[in-house]
Amino acid sequence: MKWKMTCLTMALFLFSMLFSQQELRAAPYYEGKMLKVIVGTQPGGGYDRTGRLMAKYLPKYIPGKPTAIVENMPGAGHIIAANHIYNVAKPDGMTIATYNRGLPFAQLTKAEGVRFDIKKYSWIGSVAVEPTAFFIRADLPYKTVDDLRRAKDPIPVASEGLGTTGHQFPLLLIEFAKLNLKIIVYPSGAASRLAIERKEADGRAGSYSSEKPFVDRGVFRPMIRGRVSEPEIDKLPVNEDLTNDPKGKIIMAMLASVDLIGRPFMAPPGTPAEVMKILRDAFAKATKDPELQAEAKKFQMAVEYVPAEECMKTLDYLFNQPEDIVKEFSKYITF
Structure with a gap:
């Protein structure tokens, strides 16, 4: 009987240890952390309003509910912010950015100062189609x-x-x-x-x-x-x-x-797939939040989640254009 009690005690101890480890592993990735939203413009414009709106409501749908802050990083048609998120920001999901939807043109036309590959960002998606x-x-x-x-x-x-x-x-x-x-x-x-x-x-x-x-x-x-x-x-x-x-x-x-891309959000290239799933799921839910929609309506903003896959279709269309067409395009679309 004593032997049975010892085995039972040991089993309960091992079970509790395993359960505690599972609880530890299940702790939300974003818990107690800060999410930075970089906006590639000065304060006051449409991209800035969109960035601040998402920074306000996105944490509500991220497990762990991180604190979100907005940092404006204007310059060079959003290229400065794009270079930062591509080359400087860590691919840990703690920094995301929203850019001018015309940013793909900077790479397509080989604009000076471009140090990114637009298709290699970890695309979250967009929060609008913007005619x-x-x-x-x-x-x-x-x-x-x-x-x-x-x-x-x-x-x-x-x-x-x-x-x-x-x-x-x-x-x-x-x-x-x-x-x-x-x-x-x-x-x-x-x-x-x-x-x-x-x-x-x-x-x-x-x-x-x-x-x-x-x-x-x-x-x-x-x-x-x-x-x-x-x-x-x-x-x-x-x-x-x-x-x-x-x-x-x-x-x-x-x-x-690129109007179909609207107001895109991206994370650095190489952001882990499980983190991107958290961000994409949260974005999709946040855009449907009744309070967000009411606030967007007050500013006469249309907010609707556009999946990353749809954004990539637009990029494929642009980057598959014949060389002679891109050459002509580059004469008019400059940065």
Whole structure:
């Protein structure tokens, strides 16, 4: 009997040890840790709002509920932030970033300073599909595309710099649709919108969701859209239809393709698969959070999870273009 009791005691001891070890192994990876969200722009624009929104709600759906902070790292059309996450940040899931959806173009066109391979990032996905449109100040007399072509003087258009959609979209309208525009560079999306409100500039291009508050306030009027659309702008002229140049149509289609990427989030290359599953699952759940959706609606932002696999399809489309097409594309899309 004593021998049986000793065996039973030993078995219970081993079981408790095994259970404790399993509990230890099961401790949430993110528990007690800090998640840094890097935003490749200055504070105040659409990417910044998206980054801060996800930083607020994402920890709720990550086991262990880490603390999240936002770090703005602007410069070079988001290339500085992209280089940092690729070359400096540890691939441990504690640093993620959101970038300009046009960042693939920097690599495609071999832009100076690029030290990353866009397809080797650990893609989390995107939180939106972002149709691009061109807007004019609503108090101006321009009502049609022909009005924009026949303007007596070049219409000043605000952009955030070479590597942004706000610069690239109107540049192609000038080149292929023959609109009489003049691009003026400002340090951020917020600064360029302020320039329009101050009547220093007359128009800009950007994500419809980012500019919609200004449309609703009667400051902006949408005039032209890219091929990716949504119901409110579906009847606008499409930029590709405003030119008969086959080359121009292809270049505009390539530019529009990244609208399907929208507002992407990535982690450093080499981030472990089990950590990426945590992040992707959390992103998918966070985008459906009722409080997040209510806050996004307040800022007139559309938030919907786009899986990493869908983002990769867009990258495959871009990086499988013939060399001669990429060469032509590179003449217009610069950083």
